[in-house]
Amino acid sequence: MKFLPLLMEIMQLLLLLTAAPVFAGWVKMVKCWSQGRTSPSLLQPYRDIAKLFSKDVVLAENASWIFRFTPYIVFGATLLAGGIIPILSVDLPLSATADVIALVALFAIARFFTALAGMDIGTAFGGMGSSREMMIASLAEPAMLMAVFTMSLASKSTSLSQIAYVIANSNIHTVLKPSLAFAFLAFVMIAIAETGRIPVDNPATHLELTMIHEAMILEYSGRHLALIEWAGMMKLFLFMSLGAAAFFPWGIAGAGNMAAIPVALIYLIIKFAFAGVVLVLIETGLAKMRLFRVTEFLGAAFLLATLGMLAHFILE
């Protein structure tokens, strides 16, 4: 294996680990501004994680190994997902072994174990959260796959690196494709559902009627909670970079081009700053949906993704 791609891979993972909390902080910051509040600093998520790591873990008496292992599995799976999404460069060794379908599967593993852990303790909240999470997942994942297929139809590959590369180096005709526009809309909706943002879920609430993701991890504490929280931030970061890689890959570094990395980084910061603002706009502009409306929301996402695919066949 060549040295450069490996270095790239490691750099990207480090970036993921360090930048994810910053991005989470940025989203919180913009949200505070939009509501006229003073915001905590960008580094606040680091402090939260650090504090959690220093605390003791409190385990329920009937917690099994699933409950104890889940934080590591979730964290590991999410980190691994970071290895195959081209964030800075398309030149990733892992990308050749795992394509976008594997990515969906990695997220599914993380979710599966979170749901199991939620039920493991046997509290009412955990079970409720798991059941809701699985309902959303059962709708979001087909839609996600459909959107992904549409993207891969446009670039004729399921490898994320290849998708980003093709789109980045295409002319205006490819970019104007209606199929990509549909896939993008679908992707935004799925990303909102998958990362548990308003209007599907509210990460800031612990209200039993509405919480989904928070209900599953209610029993976690200490370093377990820190890992899960961190993985959650990474997931948000990853979905943003997935969107950036698939739909707005301009500025991403090409294969073997080390010099382009600083430029790619600057592009990335601009894109993420913008993405954070858009996310906040969506979150403040919409009210949280009732749970049974989520099916329609994700149904619409599925519809859009399918329409994108059909548009590819009919119109392109």
Next chain:
Amino acid sequence: MDIQTTAQIINFLAAMVLLTAFGMLVQRRIYGLIHLFAWQGLFLSVSTAIVGYAAGRHHLYISAVLTLTLKVILLPYILNVLIHKLKIRKEIETVVNVPLTMLIGIALVIFSYSLTAPVREMSTLVTRSILAIALATVMIGLLMMITRRHAVTQIIGFLAMENGLFFAATSATYGMPLVVELGLFFAATSATYGMPLVVELGVAIDILIAAFIFGIFFFHINTTFDSLDVEQMARLKEGE
């Protein structure tokens, strides 16, 4: 603009027309529905103008302008006024099983695609794929009329279906002389190219009369049934 870019833009607009059709299929609020209808008209009108420009059929400009006035401004305005006057409930009754409706809609798109596939293969026009989208829009309008139980919604479904036909006539065939809207006025009716314009005018008059009739109907139904819910119209059945 080269031909490829034009085709690209037209295809994009076609996709937007289809998207608005789906939006209408699942929209609950009546005002939202009218907005979507107006948007669809706008996409249609822009697409017609672009086809007119690209293919050098300048009479399509007039069709585009008429679509704009009729479908984007006039009809939505009339519908809004009617709804206001008749004090119709703002929220439409729940739509029959939204996800199922969407799936049927998708199936209809696929059906339209396979149905028009032979035609598409035979055509050389850059806009040939529009035919499938147009047929799908017609079908979705039809589906909307079947699944909705409200007089206003049914009419909007009817008009959306009509949009699909218009799309087929202008974009897919590069402006059939039978342009489905108000068409051209008598002034443009020259001796040689005159007949199709008569066709256009005729179709336009039909549409206008239809618009009048549904307006009258809203009043009649509302006064007779105290609601525009078509569900209440179930007296005529077999074997009563």
Next chain:
Amino acid sequence: MPLLILLGVPLFAAVVLAFVGDRKYAPEINIAGSAATFLAGLDLALDVYNNGPMLAGNKFFFVDAFNVYLAVLTSFVSMTTAIFSRRYMRREREHGRVGHWGMRFYHAMFQLFIFAMLLCLLTNNVGVLWIAMELATLSTVLLVSLYRTPTAIEAAWKYFILCGVGIAQALFGTVLLYFASEKVLGEGGEALLWTNLIQSSGKLEPTILSLAFVFLMVGYGTKVGLVPLHNWLPDAHSEGPTPISAVLSGLLLNVALYALVRCKAIVDGSTHTHYAGNIMMGFGIISILVAAFSLLRQKDIKRMFSYSSIEHMGIATFAFGLGGPIATYGALLHMLVHSLAKSSIFFTVGHASQMHRTQEMDKIKGLIRGNPLVGWGMMFGAMAIVGMPPFGIFTSEFLILTATIKDAPLMTPFLLLGLAVAFAAVFRKVQPMVAGEIPPYQKSMKVANAPVLLHMAIVLAVGLYMPVFLNQWFHKAVQILK
């Protein structure tokens, strides 16, 4: 020139009647307009009879043996209907079922409807054909809801929506037709002219035309009232005023079938197969069977005869689909005699229901004793419509049956079954109405008998002896549709 009068008179009369409104002499103007239309139609027919098919008005109109006979039929039945409606509508006005504006509307729209049908028959442009068809629907929608009762409004809404949907499919078919013909005939109006299309039909792309025919079949088939697209028909035909029922059942269905047959001719020329015919046969035989069995369940007299219209349209569609000279001849004859018999039945039904103030068959009794002309009129009408000899419908059905045995023997049992069930159903229902004692609530009244007698006389005459000119006419039409 007669062409211009033929189309101009009803349009002019519509405008005049819109202004005359509810004045006393409005029905007379209506009759005069229709009579003038009829005379112009006869003149045109004579012209075509002597000089053969003609194109007129910059190829905009095309008249041949096929459509001119339908045009004469249309103008004739509309004239007799106008005569019938004079007294009928006056009585409805007295009963308070129609208001001042209703009468104005009724007369104007009646003439506009006639105009739309004639335009539909005479135009050479398949686009205008569609427009005229839609105009015919629109002009009658508000006539169906004239009484403003909940059921009438429901029926009209159904009519409006279903036919609107149907006719939209026909427009899509027309667009596809243009799509195919534009390549052969070039752009512009020429590519929509029927005469051009039929001439170059061999060069048109068969795949596109096959697809187009499906849409045209569904579209115009809805207007013909073929099962399973027939849902609007019994409602619309039974809830409107009786004169409107008569022209809807007697004329509009014919015109829609005419449109379908014209389109079939083009498609046949392109595909060189029996594809379009098979589709029509399928729709036809299903319509016959479903309508025949539905007849058994009817309680409303006008609904029952509406179903009978579906059945007869099914027979004609089936025969046109079957093709061949005998079946086509039979279908043409069937359109003529059904139109006359059905409208005359609706006239007597109108009288009977006015005498009893109801449309329920259980309450209509003792017609022959109450008013012999109405009673016998209905009896003979029913005999004619079920195809008893010596009436004309027997002749046409016999011809169609013969052709079926020859060309599609497997269909024969179904056709016979449909005819037999319809026969039994209509007789079982009509018998108690015409016979028996006069019920106490029956009112005697003066009725307009001339239209009924005239129609029945023609149906009988055609059954007994086919006039030479009519025979030649049909032969010419058969040649056209070959």
